[in-house]
Amino acid sequence: KAGVTQTPRYLIKTRGQQVTLSCSPISGHRSVSWYQQTPGQGLQFLFEYFSETQRNKGNFPGRFSGRQFSNSRSEMNVSTLELGDSALYLCASSLTGGRNNEQFFGPGTRLTVL
Amino acid sequence: AQSVTQLGSHVSVSEGALVLLRCNYSSSVPPYLFWYVQYPNQGLQLLLKYTTGATLVKGINGFEAEFKKSETSFHLTKPSAHMSDAAEYFCAVKTGANSKLTFGKGITLSVRP
Numbered sequence: 001k002a003g004v005t006q007t008p009r010y011l012i013k014t015r016g017q018q019v020t021l022s023c024s025p026i027s028g029h030r031s032v033s034w035y036q037q038t039p040g041q042g043l044q045f046l047f048e049y050f051s052e053t054q055r056n057k058g059n060f061p062g063r064f065s066g067r068q069f070s071n072s073r074s075e076m077n078v079s080t081l082e083l084g085d086s087a088l089y090l091c092a093s094s095l096t097g098g099r100n101n102e103q104f105f106g107p108g109t110r111l112t113v114l
Numbered sequence: 115a116q117s118v119t120q121l122g123s124h125v126s127v128s129e130g131a132l133v134l135l136r137c138n139y140s141s142s143v144p145p146y147l148f149w150y151v152q153y154p155n156q157g158l159q160l161l162l163k164y165t166t167g168a169t170l171v172k173g174i175n176g177f178e179a180e181f182k183k184s185e186t187s188f189h190l191t192k193p194s195a196h197m198s199d200a201a202e203y204f205c206a207v208k209t210g211a212n213s214k215l216t217f218g219k220g221i222t223l224s225v226r227p
Contacts, residue, residue: 004157033213043204043217056212090157097213099146100165105157 002027004093004106012112018079021109023091025072029104031055031097032074034066037088037108046089049074050097078111086113116141116209120218128226133177133192135221137205140186146208147188148215149179153201161203164188175199200225 005024013019025032033056034046045058049068066076072093078085088108094101117140127133139145146165150158162173169181179190188205202222206215 031213033215035215035217042219043206043215045214045216048213056214058214092158092213092215094213099208099211099213101213102160102163103213103215105150105159107155107157 004091004104006089006091006106006109008109009107010110010112012114013081014114015081015083017081018077019081019111020075020077021089021091021111023074023076023093023106025074025091025093026104029093029095030072031094031101032068032072033092033094033097033103034074034076035090035092036060037090038084038086043090046076048097055097081113083113085111087111116145116207116216118205118207118216118218120205120221122221123219124222124224126224126226127195129197130194133190133195133199133223135190135203135205135223137179137188137190137218138186139188139205139207141207141209143209147179147181148206148208149173149177149188149190150204150206150217151201152204152220158204161190195223195225197225197227199223 031050033048048056068074090108091106092103119138149161164181205218
């Protein structure tokens with residue numbers, strides 16, 4: 001069974017631009033969560049999607065948004081990029097997102113904002 | 115609110131020595147606890163988890179952890195370190211019904227030959 005895939009793996013943008021990252025979950029998984037990883041703040045939860053609906057949201061500004069498609073693939077978008085948005089963005093999928101479900105992480109997208 | 119504390123940012127051990135990575139949590143409800151490992155340029159891989167039941171849990175690669183409610187701890191151990199164990203280790207907690215994980219800051223483990 002293929003794992004969680006994230007595209008692109010690396011991305012370089014400049015301040016003020018916007019970016020879209022993609023995540024394909026493990027087949028059959030309906031929950032997708034996104035995390036931001038930075039050296040200063042560590043791993044922080046962005047949001048979770050289940051059945052095309054945002055079910056849970058972390059403490060990030062509205063510039064960070066996401067969506068999920070009917071095939072469970074998810075995208076996250078960051079508008080008006082800031083230098084501080086440089087990070088590794090990790091996607092994780094699970095069957096239903098319940099407390100008992102194991103989350104499987106993708107390799108991440110490394111975003112650099114210049 | 116839930117939180118996880120991993121004291122120190124770096125641990126160095128000799129190959130063959132005991133590995134001990136500490137994790138303390140704060141939670142107002144019974145927690146589910148996890149240890150993840152991250153190798154350079156990779157995502158997170160689950161090492162082990164505690165949900166309910168037996169407080170000593172065994173994971174992959176010879177790691178184990180013990181849930182101690184009285185100490186609010188979930189320390190990770192391995193009897194004998196291997197060079198391939200060098201990586202970053204994260205402790206995490208889940209308390210709600212959903213999937214949100216709250217992570218500690220992580221500890222980098224170095225293994226000396």
